[in-house]
Amino acid sequence: MASSDHTAGFEPADRLAQDRESVRRRFWIKFKRVMAQLPFAEDLLAAYYCAFDKETPRHVQAALIGAVAYFILPLDFMPDVMPLLGFTDDAAVLATAIRLVASHITQEHRDAARAALKRGIDVDETTE
Secondary structure (H helix, E strand, C coil), X not given: CCCCCCCCCCXXXXXXXXXXXXXXXXXXXXXXXXXXXXXXXXXXXXXXXXXXXXXXXXXXXXXXXXXXXXXXXXXXXXCCCCCCCCCHHHHHHHHHHHHHHHHHCCHHHXXXXXXXXXXXXXXXXXXX
16 A cells, blocks of 8 residues: 655655755746746745745744745646646645745735836845
């Protein structure tokens, strides 16, 4: 009988999430490359800002950093290069994480995400 491990497929994201600086750096590289294709770009950025906010509780940071780590993985359940379907798994993981911690994603996080998208993402964003 198969293992009852409920984390199958998420192990690489879990390992990546342990290195917060790598998540930050790799997030911005991938986000800049694909943001025009992401209908959930604003939610992803708000989750990112919440995850790295010093005021956010650790368990919320862990959930959101895990979702962001899954987004930046080059190989995931549904490869991102597939037209129309490539980011559906990323969106599902992000939506689940956001639903779990929605009360911690503040209007300030959402405003920062909206402002970043409005002005365009520049190199300075990677050091926030």
